[in-house]
Amino acid sequence: MSHRILHKEQLIPGQTSKLVVDAPHIAAKARPGNFVILRVCDKGERIPLTIADADPDAGTITMVYLVLGKSTALLETLGEGDCIRDLCGPLGRATRIEPCGTVVCVGGGTGVAAMHHIAKGHHRAGNRVVAVIGARSAGLLLFEKELSAFCDEVLVATNDGSRGRQGLVTEVLRARLEQDRAVGEIVAVGPVPMMAAVAETTRPFGVRTTVSLNSIMLDGIGMCGACRVTVAGGTRFACVDGPEFDGHEVDFVELAQRLAAFKDMERAAHDHYCRCQADA
DSSP: OOEEEEEEEEEETTTEEEEEEEOHHHHHHOOTTOEEEEESSTTOOOEEEEEEEEETTTTEEEEEEEOOSHHHHHHHTOOTTOEESEEEEEESOOOOOOOOSEEEEEEETTHHHHHHHHHHHHHHTTOEEEEEEEESSGGGOOSHHHHHTTOSEEEEEETTSSSSEESOHHHHHHHHHHHOTTEEEEEEESOHHHHHHHHHHHGGGTOEEEEEOGGGOSSSSSSSOTTEEEETTEEEEHHHHOSEEEGGGBOHHHHHHHHHTTHHHHHHHHHHHHHHHHHO
16 A cells, blocks of 8 residues: 655755655554664565654654665655655564653664654653753754754763764763662663663663664565564564564674674665666
8 A cells, every 4th residue: 555755854965854745554563662664666665664753643653764776775765745665564562561660762873863753752741851862963963953842951972072962862861860869760772882881871870761673674574584682682673573672682693793794795786776767
């Protein structure tokens, strides 16, 4: 079933875009933490994307993606009014959200968009939400305005100090935990090295830490095995058992190795596609 793109915005030109898509059946059932699988064309690759927001009244969902490989480059050619060939969801286990006082939601890169839906869910549950977001520079920050609309605090870290505190999100997080021992949970969504660092930062404090492993998924139904990850010594599948897990129990070293195994092929496919488009 095709779904029309109602709004497209290039958040970071040539790198990151946001789509608002007409998908009333998915919007009605989507919960924080859920994701969708889409295909741009009949023979296209399946692309898993976390739902950044859902509006059941308008019948829309919002997705944010990084243009990284051939398939996302193809997705980037679509504009407002165009249709996505297939859109399946919501998939994955929803985020466990329960009253726990203060929740610190940490996001990096496009993970900030996925974290946005989770943070909103905690806000609606009555928790006090502190967002910690980071990027290399101010121009690469995502969703700061959207998070400020409902979060009690939005703390920013940039590598070059062009906005917020100069440094990493983990430095902001550690300072926050040292000041406030009443934090009930940490949620981290972003690059694997960032989530691994967040888990190690929170471990000495003994705070429950949830990470989202959406970046390793492929088919989204547990059949391909690409998203298998070791959690607490056992094999789990991110798409059907997750995508969220206890960050203190994830084998991040193995996870990083598995992700790196496909990086060269993904880059080669992207470069080949771009050359073909340029020659056409």
